[in-house]
Amino acid sequence: MSVFGPVVKIHPVVLASICDSYERRNEGASRVIGTLLGTIDKHSIEVTNCFSVPHNESEDEVAVDMEFAKNMYELHKRVSPTEVIIGWYATGFDITEHSVLIHEYYSREATNPIHLTADTALQSGKMNIRAYVSAQMGVPGKTVGVMFTPLSVKYIYYDTERIGVDLLQRTRMTPGRTKGLTSDLSQVAGSASRVQDMLTTVLAYIEDVLSGKVTADNSVGRFLMDLVNKVPTISAEDFENMLNSNINDLLMVTYLSNLTQAQIALNEKLVLL
Amino acid sequence: MYSPEDTEMASTAGTLDSPVKQIQIEGMVVLKIIKHYQEEGQGSEVVQGVLLGLVVEDRLEITNCFPFPQHTEDDADFDEVQYQMEMMRSLRHVNIDHLHVGWYQSTYYGSFVSRALLDSQFSYQHAIEESVVLIYDPIKTGQGSLSLKAYRLTPKLMEICKEKDFTPEGLKKANIGFEHMFEEVPIVIRNSHLINVLMWELEDKSTVADKHELLNLSSSNHLEKSLQLLMDRVDDMSQDIVKFNTYSRNLSKQQQQKHQYLQRRQQENAQRQSRGEPQLPEEDINKMFKPPQPPPRMDTLLIAGQVNNYCQNVKEFTSQNLGKLFMAEALQGHN
Numbered sequence: 001m002s003v004f005g006p007v008v009k010i011h012p013v014v015l016a017s018i019c020d021s022y023e024r025r026n027e028g029a030s031r032v033i034g035t036l037l038g039t040i041d042k043h044s045i046e047v048t049n050c051f052s053v054p055h056n057e058s059e060d061e062v063a064v065d066m067e068f069a070k071n072m073y074e075l076h077k078r079v080s081p082t083e084v085i086i087g088w089y090a091t092g093f094d095i096t097e098h099s100v101l102i103h104e105y106y107s108r109e110a111t112n113p114i115h116l117t118a119d120t121a122l123q124s125g126k127m128n129i130r131a132y133v134s135a136q137m138g139v140p141g142k143t144v145g146v147m148f149t150p151l152s153v154k155y156i157y158y159d160t161e162r163i164g165v166d167l168l169q170r171t172r173m174t175p176g177r178t179k180g181l182t183s184d185l186s187q188v189a190g191s192a193s194r195v196q197d198m199l200t201t202v203l204a205y206i207e208d209v210l211s212g213k214v215t216a217d218n219s220v221g222r223f224l225m226d227l228v229n230k231v232p233t234i235s236a237e238d239f240e241n242m243l244n245s246n247i248n249d250l251l252m253v254t255y256l257s258n259l260t261q262a263q264i265a266l267n268e269k270l271v272l273l
Numbered sequence: 274m275y276s277p278e279d280t281e282m283a284s285t286a287g288t289l290d291s292p293v294k295q296i297q298i299e300g301m302v303v304l305k306i307i308k309h310y311q312e313e314g315q316g317s318e319v320v321q322g323v324l325l326g327l328v329v330e331d332r333l334e335i336t337n338c339f340p341f342p343q344h345t346e347d348d349a350d351f352d353e354v355q356y357q358m359e360m361m362r363s364l365r366h367v368n369i370d371h372l373h374v375g376w377y378q379s380t381y382y383g384s385f386v387s388r389a390l391l392d393s394q395f396s397y398q399h400a401i402e403e404s405v406v407l408i409y410d411p412i413k414t415g416q417g418s419l420s421l422k423a424y425r426l427t428p429k430l431m432e433i434c435k436e437k438d439f440t441p442e443g444l445k446k447a448n449i450g451f452e453h454m455f456e457e458v459p460i461v462i463r464n465s466h467l468i469n470v471l472m473w474e475l476e477d478k479s480t481v482a483d484k485h486e487l488l489n490l491s492s493s494n495h496l497e498k499s500l501q502l503l504m505d506r507v508d509d510m511s512q513d514i515v516k517f518n519t520y521s522r523n524l525s526k527q528q529q530q531k532h533q534y535l536q537r538r539q540q541e542n543a544q545r546q547s548r549g550e551p552q553l554p555e556e557d558i559n560k561m562f563k564p565p566q567p568p569p570r571m572d573t574l575l576i577a578g579q580v581n582n583y584c585q586n587v588k589e590f591t592s593q594n595l596g597k598l599f600m601a602e603a604l605q606g607h608n
Binding site for chain 2: 011012013015016017019020021022023024025026048049051052053054065068071072075078079082122126127129155158159160161163164165167168169185187188189191192195231234236243246247249250251253254257260261264265267268271
């Protein structure tokens with residue numbers, strides 16, 4: 001199934017906000033909707049922010065607080081003037097008829113809005129996140145219908161966001177779903193152990209190939225070649241020198257900062273005499 | 274590398290009797306703060322925002338946040354309070370906790386101990402007892418590990434700010450050193466089950482991170498900038514010390530002059546008494562010798578605190594880099 005249209009790039013902030021607003025929904029509401037903010041490029045749409053909009057939904061009618069939506073958008077615009085309304089989101093598995101109405105409203109706010117669904121009720125066992133764009137369909141001359149065509153979804157991160165998300169990933173492991181922030185050498189140790197895990201996986205694969213269990217893949221072999229060659233070959237002497245000079249720099253800086261701290265502590269005591 | 278100061282700070286943080294002993298942050302708040310800095314904070318100094326949440330027993334739970342717009346000159350009629358009120362009112366409609374519990378700020382290489390921060394935090398803590406300020410360091414986070422710290426003012430410092438008594442005598446009475454200005458509250462990140470599901474999904478769908486910034490060996494750039502800032506602060510400090518020294522010298526000189534004048538007066542009076550003439554009237558000494566103004570000590574405290582912070586950061590950075598260098602040595606050794 002090929003997908004036409006732009007690629008939708010989502011930041012994890014948006015998904016976390018959607019989950020959070022789903023958790024805080026009013027009693028009796030089965031889903032929440034909200035506005036998506038972001039930037040539009042030639043070939044892609046980047047979703048960077050969102051806010052939820054209160055709405056009431058029943059069997060035959062739907063009411064959306066449009067005033068609220070406009071207000072919130074104005075407030076958000078003050079902080080990040082580059083973000084525009086690019087669509088809306090709804091939690092839940094399917095697209096209902098009410099979605100069409102809401103989509104119509106949003107087409108007034110933005111050109112060709114996208115519609116994002118996130119299955120927070122986990123009806124299919126996974127949280128399916130899909131994006132759609134509406135397209136007209138029907139027989140010309142007669143009543144025109146609306147069809148939602150799916151778009152491909154990608155997740156993108158800023159570098160710092162990636163690091164944040166990595167930290168958040170680790171809350172999955174502990175039972176209380178909590179994680180403290182570590183500091184100092186333990187971080188380096190953690191990072192090194194992660195690289196070590198990756199190396200063990202690679203080694204296991206190599207063992208399998210050598211013993212004939214898995215057929216060798218040329219591209220993987222090339223990557224392995226790159227990996228081994230990445231460790232630079234420097235003569236032992238030169239490396240010793242580089243290492244020692246770096247270590248000396250760092251030790252000197254440590255000594256100086258300790259000295260400064262002692263100095264200000266002394267100054268404190270003298271002044272308060 | 275743990276120095277005595279580290280353990281001392283850790284112990285003071287553990288034995289404080291403030292209402293907040295731990296901060297619990299939702300994962301979403303962390304992501305929002307990161308995003309805010311990333312998008313809006315590249316050019317200017319700091320980005321700020323408000324934290325919302327509630328207090329549960331001795332924990333402060335932060336469940337949401339929203340950013341503050343930048344202060345621009347061409348937006349003079351912008352009303353911050355109104356923005357805040359409107360934001361909170363709107364958030365209440367969607368069942369988000371609308372209790373103000375603190376604020377966050379980004380920092381540049383750890384330089385956040387300033388008068389402005391102190392004043393803001395004081396007004397927050399005065400109004401809401403449990404409020405904290407979250408300091409987010411984007412540069413340190415970019416180097417591989419999330420750097421988010423929560424600070425409150427110690428009760429002693431609150432007292433002093435209330436009285437606005439920043440003279441040396443006032444500070445001596447309260448016995449405040451630069452280490453007792455801020456207390457750090459430990460942070461814990463908590464995610465709900467749904468967010469955990471989201472995390473599994475994300476890990477599934479997105480590519481493995483190909484940048485392991487934490488294991489990067491290059492350190493000179495960062496060290497240079499940190500040391501530059503440290504040197505500037507130490508210069509400020511030395512100027513301040515010079516000012517204080519001149520003040521105390523002036524004071525002692527003045528004391529001497531007063532003493533001499535009094536003695537001369539007494540001698541003259543004794544002479545006149547012996548001659549039977551009327552004594553010279555006692556003049557108001559204070560009007561003649563105006564005591565010099567004692568310089569305010571608050572700036573010194575702030576500078577000392579800032580220097581301390583820089584030193585801590587530099588030490589942490591160097592200890593990490595030393596570890597990395599030794600690892601690189603081991604790698605070369607096997608080659």
